[in-house]
Amino acid sequence: xxxxxxxxxxxxxxxxYTLGLGPGDPELLTLKAARILREVPVFAHFAKRGxxxxxxxxxxxHLPPGAEELRFEYPxxxxxxxxxxxxxxxxxxxxxxxxxxxxxxxxxxxxxxxLCEGDPFFYGSSMxxxxxxxxxxxxxxxxxxxxxxxxxxxxxxxxxHGDDILTVLPGTLDGERMAERLRGTDAAVIMKVGRNLPKIxxxxxxxxxxxxxxxxxxxxxxxxxxxxxxERDDAPAPYFSLVLVPGxxxxx
Numbered sequence: 199x200x201x202x203x204x205x206x207x208x209x210x211x212x213x214x215y216t217l218g219l220g221p222g223d224p225e226l227l228t229l230k231a232a233r234i235l236r237e238v239p240v241f242a243h244f245a246k247r248g249x250x251x252x253x254x255x256x257x258x259x260h261l262p263p264g265a266e267e268l269r270f271e272y273p274x275x276x277x278x279x280x281x282x283x284x285x286x287x288x289x290x291x292x293x294x295x296x297x298x299x300x301x302x303x304x305x306x307x308x309x310x311x312x313l314c315e316g317d318p319f320f321y322g323s324s325m326x327x328x329x330x331x332x333x334x335x336x337x338x339x340x341x342x343x344x345x346x347x348x349x350x351x352x353x354x355x356x357x358x359h360g361d362d363i364l365t366v367l368p369g370t371l372d373g374e375r376m377a378e379r380l381r382g383t384d385a386a387v388i389m390k391v392g393r394n395l396p397k398i399x400x401x402x403x404x405x406x407x408x409x410x411x412x413x414x415x416x417x418x419x420x421x422x423x424x425x426x427x428x429e430r431d432d433a434p435a436p437y438f439s440l441v442l443v444p445g446x447x448x449x450x
């Protein structure tokens with residue numbers, strides 16, 4: 199079913215620009231994202247309580263002076279398991295509240311830039327606001343360089359060659375299912391590492407891929423760390439981290 203693109207919007211309403219900010223290096227914003235960010239009167243971003251917010255940190259060198267800032271604080275991130283009914287209810291209510299705040303600015307005729315690290319439509323929280331506002335307001339999404347793309351270039355290791363198959367997996371996946379997926383692919387990217395690192399390690403070992411696995415932390419940033427996964431301990435990984443399994447790398 200093709201997506202709907204409404205032709206009519208409230209007269210005088212603003213536009214919501216969802217900006218992909220890339221993997222972490224502020225210089226990896228696209229020219230378009232940087233231009234829009236300089237021009238809008240309002241920008242919004244997500245953040246964990248007590249933290250600056252990853253997207254805002256990336257965008258800091260490009261933020262327009264005098265623009266209104268809307269900070270959306272998650273009610274929780276890892277404090278409640280994703281499978282807990284309280285998590286789904288709380289997060290859904292949070293996104294509803296965020297969408298209402300943006301809708302008020304848009305109805306007032308203000309353009310708003312919603313900041314999103316990486317690419318907005320690739321595991322981005324911003325897509326949940328896009329879904330809630332898509333039928334009522336004009337929107338434009340600016341793609342960003344994905345975290346995985348930024349990280350595999352920093353490892354100086356091509357991720358796929360020729361007809362290699364690439365699989366992207368969330369670390370939150372069940373361990374056995376993760377191992378099964380890994381056995382059926384040539385190359386892999388494992389996102390959402392965090393506290394799932396021990397489980398990811400077991401799944402890679404079961405698939406016979408430990409020797410090829412690379413751990414990347416804060417790729418493209420000043421605090422970047424790249425090591426073979428076998429050399430990384432099982433302490434929880436930070437938000438900006440992932441595991442790469444390069445493909446077969448057959449000679450041409």
